[in-house]
Structure formats: C-alpha cells, structure tokens
Amino acid sequence: MEQVAALIRNIPLFQDLSDEELLSISSLFFERKYKKNAILFFEGDVGEELFVIKSGTVKIYRIDNTKQITLALFRSGDFFGEMSIMQKDGTRSANAETLEPSVMYTLKRSTFYEYIGRSPALCMRLLEVTMNRLRRANEQIHDLSFLDVRSRILKAVYQLAQEYGEPKQDSVQITMKLTHQEIANMVGTVRESVTKVLQELQDDRIIAIQNKQIRIDNMDALRSKIAY
Secondary structure: OHHHHHHHOOOOOOOOOOHHHHHHHHOOOEEEEEOOOOEEEOOOOEOOEEEEEEEOEEEEEEEEOOEEEEEEEEEOOOEEOHHHHOOOOOEOOOEEEEOOOEEEEEEEHHHHHHHHHHOHHHHHHHHHHHHHHHHHHHHHHHHHHHOOHHHHHHHHHHHHHHHHEEEEOOEEEEOOOOOHHHHHHHHOOOHHHHHHHHHHHHHOOOEEEEOOEEEEOOHHHHHHOOOO
C-alpha cells in the first residue's frame, strides 16, 4: 500500500490529496503484470478501470483503415484510461498495448467516482489533466495537417527527448527503445521515411543510435531543423 502511495503521490492527478487520503485510496488499487505486446483494452471496450504504470511502457493507438496511428506513449509514473471512466457506460476511445513487460496498478470506476465526489481538488485536477491532454491531441492534429513528413519526424524525436530524455554530459539519451516503425506510427508516415531522416541526423552528428535508443548530441541543431 505504501509503495502505491509513493508512486501516485508524484502523479498530478493525486498530488493534492493528503497523506491519509493517499494511503486510503492506495489500498484500493490492484497490481497486475503484463507481458510485452499485451493488449490492455481495445477501442470500444467499456472503460471500467484507471491505469497507473509502476514499470514498463504503454502505447495508446488507433487503427485508421489498416494504418496504425500512435496517439501517446506512457511510462512509469504515468496514468491513462481516465477519459472513459469519467462517463457512465463510457467506452475506450483507443487501444492500449504494452511495449515491454509492464506492471500496472488499476483502480475501479466505482472507487474513482467515490473519491471524486469527496474531493473537489481531485475533480479539478482531473479537469486540468484532461484539458492538457486535449491540448496535446489538438497539437498532434495540427502537426499531421500542416507539417511535412520530415518536420513531423524531427519534432517527434525532439519531443521524445524532452519528455523521456535523460541528460548525459553534453547529450540527452532517450530512455525508450523505439523501432523506426513505431516512430513512423507516431507521425503518420512509413518506416522508410523515418529511416531516411534519422540517417541524415546521424550523418550530421546531431544524433546517435545504439540498441534502438536515440541519443541527441545537439538539441539546438535538432530544433532548428523543424520547419513550422
């Protein structure tokens, strides 16, 4: 229970709760373990649980015809699945799949509703988080509509470095293993386009790639190449 409390204490949705409230709600989470490429839910499923990631990586995506579009990537300390449990009989708006072996804490809809009813602060935090994620989705739609493929790839790498980057001397290491196809799914293009752009960045010594992990050696140069 204390381990769950320590994790969710740093999640914006729960950070306004008191220590007593954190321990109380932590006791209602269930731990679940998943293998790599496990499907957590499909688009259209009834949303009954909120997920908090203890370890691992989760991809949120939709299928457009036969093409996969990645909407978000979540890692340890992130949460997802809140949208469908906010509405009675709400359904999932996308699919969720693990990209590596993962451990989750889940919270039932009924429990979540109970705490929202008792905590105005939690309700306001939920609204704030939802608006931020909506703003991010709108930005993604804008990028897909107005940025060329090369700029979308460059921006995706830059944002990955900002969100999942770990400073290492004069560089930033993206601590997430992603294939070229997975990056292509994030920006709505084909794998070959990603491979070409990443190779150009390596030739210019802006990035380096080892074991599917990208290291950014010149963040300013990467940002300057994005044509908005």
